[in-house]
Structures are given as C-alpha cells and as structure tokens.
Amino acid sequence: MIQDFIHESVLVGKQWRKIRLLGGEPTLHPEFFPILNDLLQYRNRHPDCVIEVVTNGYGTAVNAMLQQIPAGVVVENSAKESSLQTSFSPFNLAPVDDPAFRNADYRNGCEVMKACGMALTPLGYYPCAVAGGIDRIEGNRLGRAHLPRDEDDMTSMVERLCRLCGHFKEGNLIPEPIRPAGLQEQISPTWKSLYARWRNKRKLSKRRGVTKLTDYQLRFVTSQTSHPQGNDQPNINRESVKA
Numbered sequence: 683m684i685q686d687f688i689h690e691s692v693l694v695g696k697q698w699r700k701i702r703l704l705g706g707e708p709t710l711h712p713e714f715f716p717i718l719n720d721l722l723q724y725r726n727r728h729p730d731c732v733i734e735v736v737t738n739g740y741g742t743a744v745n746a747m748l749q750q751i752p753a754g755v756v757v758e759n760s761a762k763e764s765s766l767q768t769s770f771s772p773f774n775l776a777p778v779d780d781p782a783f784r785n786a787d788y789r790n791g792c793e794v795m796k797a798c799g800m801a802l803t804p805l806g807y808y809p810c811a812v813a814g815g816i817d818r819i820e821g822n823r824l825g826r827a828h829l830p831r832d833e834d835d836m837t838s839m840v841e842r843l844c845r846l847c848g849h850f851k852e853g854n855l856i857p858e859p860i861r862p863a864g865l866q867e868q869i870s871p872t873w874k875s876l877y878a879r880w881r882n883k884r885k886l887s888k889r890r891g892v893t894k895l896t897d898y899q900l901r902f903v904t905s906q907t908s909h910p911q912g913n914d915q916p917n918i919n920r921e922s923v924k925a
C-alpha cells in the first residue's frame with residue numbers, strides 16, 4: 683500500500699511537502715520501519731519532503747523504537763504520561779445525536795481537514811485521518827483505493843463521516859487554553875451502538891480466525907506544495923488529530 687502510494691505519487695508528479703506517520707501509536711505497527719524506509723526512499727527523490735513520526739512517547743516499547751529512528755526524520759512527541767488527556771476534545775460525540783446540528787451541512791468538514799491533510803489508512807484515502815478512523819468503525823469502506831485526483835474533493839465522504847465526528851461540533855477551533863478539560867470519556871448514543879456492533883464483528887472474525895488488516899492501523903497524512911489546491915484540499919501541516 684505504501685509502495686502504491688509512492689508509485690502513484692511519482693507517476694502523477696506529486697511532490698509532497700510533508701508525510702506524517704500517525705497511529706494510534708505508529709511505532710507499534712509491525713511494519714513501522716519498512717514503511718519508514720519506503721518513505722525515506724521517496725524523500726531521496728524529493729529532499730524537501732519532511733518525514734515526520736507522531737508519537738505519544740509512552741512506555742518502554744515505544745521509546746525503544748524511537749531510539750532507532752534514523753536521523754533526518756522529524757519526531758513529534760507528545761510525551762504522554764497517562765491515558766487521560768484532558769486537553770483532547772471529545773471525538774465520540776456525534777453531531778447527528780445533537781438536535782442543534784439537525785440542519786448542519788456536513789460537507790463543510792472542519793479545520794482538521796485543512797490543517798492535517800489527506801490521510802491514507804489500510805482502507806484507502808480519506809479527507810483526513812479522523813474520517814478514516816470513523817469509517818473503520820462504521821464499516822462502510824468508503825476510502826479511495828488510489829491516490830485521489832486533484833479535482834476529487836471527497837465531499838461525499840466528508841458529508842457522510844463528519845456527521846459522526848465530535849470535531850465537527852467545535853470546528854476544532856476552540857483554542858486549547860479555553861477548551862473545557864475532558865475529565866471523562868464522552869460517547870453519544872450513535873457511537874455506543876457503532877462500537878457495540880464493531881466489537882461483535884471483531885469477536886465473530888476472531889472466532890472464524892480472520893485476521894483483520896485494520897487491527898494495526900497506521901495512518902499517514904500528506905500535504906503538498908507543487909500542486910496548490912483550493913480550500914477543500916489539505917495544504918497546511920499542524921498536528922491536531924488526536925483520535
């Protein structure tokens with residue numbers, strides 16, 4: 683999949699400004715170093731491309747992996763010390779469960795799409811990494827199988843997936859200093875039923891001995907400079923996806 687991404691990028695002349703590896707925790711992915719090496723090879727062609735690993739820096743296994751990351755790879759380490767992250771905004775509060783959003787136009791998406799860029803997950807390309815995570819749980823497999831063309835703004839995906847995303851409710855624009863502290867998990871009814879259905883499916887798959895590709899999910903997001911896009915396309919890099 684990563685090789686396909688690189689191959690298609692080279693084929694259509696994309697020169698990505700930044701490629702970021704996200705998780706979950708990307709360093710725990712069993713193919714973490716092979717993927718990183720592939721991306722470094724892409725960077726050999728385009729030396730201005732920044733390769734960045736976004737890690738929580740949590741625990742000895744993660745830190746052992748971080749030590750082995752080659753020089754020249756940027757590591758964004760949030761250095762978490764607990765599973766409670768009070769500055770995170772609740773992602774599992776679906777706007778569709780909130781009457782105030784009855785008439786919302788979900789095609790607008792939110793700032794994350796612009797700030798963090800397009801995402802590639804094991805299920806394909808998405809307008810943002812969070813959208814990929816939502817589709818993974820909802821199970822509709824909406825991701826594009828190939829690198830989207832410039833004119834593909836993925837609006838249908840945005841419309842479908844943002845209706846479930848807590849970030850849509852705040853536009854991800856509430857600055858951290860004034861954002862209410864998240865002291866407990868918040869999940870709206872639609873998410874409760876989606877998770878229950880997803881867990882059941884996983885249980886069934888395990889009983890049947892099916893290994894899910896998405897059990898290890900490594901997403902990466904990209905931004906580009908060589909083909910400027912309109913507002914619907916990602917073009918800025920700043921970490922704000924914390925799903």
Ligand code: SF4
Nearest residue numbers: 791792794844847850
């Ligand atoms: S609302 Fe959620 S899924 Fe939609 S663009 Fe923002 S972060 Fe992505």
